[in-house]
Amino acid sequence: QVQLQESGPGLVKPSETLSLTCTVSGGSISSYYWTWIRQPPGKGLEWIGYIYYSGSTNYNPSLKSRVTISVDTSKNQFSLKLSSVTAADAAVYYCARRVAVRGYYGMDVWGQGTTVTVSS
């Protein structure tokens, strides 16, 4: 059974770079679209972007200038970097596996989420 686990600092200073890693266990990172989603406190869900196992990426235009998602297939991990953070970037960050094949589109496996606070 595939499981995802986010890791990284829970506190980031304004203007610095948020860095999170998602470790995939119980299965291979090959295939699938590995995705980051965030949820500010008390608010809805925002899709940040994905990386395909081959390395191709797609980012939300609202964050594109500040986001980098990378993959390390040897470690079965993928990572998120968000630069120049502000208080608006404080959220629970989730990693998820997205399946996108004919007849099936969905994020079927999620990490538990990690809370990131932005404060000096």
Add this chain to the structure above:
Amino acid sequence: AIQMTQSPSSLSASVGDRVIITCRASQDIRNDLGWYQQKPGKAPKLLIYVASSLQSGVPSRFSGSGSGTDFALTISSLQPEDIATYFCLQDYNYPLTFGPGTKVEIK
């Protein structure tokens, strides 16, 4: 970006009631829509994909319908464990966008 709206934003119903949540897309998204359940403090969970297909392991009281711009999630008989917020997500094009959510409570 495609805008997703949901109604109602919250509802209160009794155990055993039939509950319907609707989701509308700002443009035609065929049937590329999923429904997710999020319980407090937990990650979302996929319930329905491609508008009407039940994800493995999800109780059959959940069902989805619709295509184009208008979709619905139905809980045929509300159970106490269904207390959660429900989100729709359009999977038609990028950026993927979620609806604002519907909070379901027990009366």
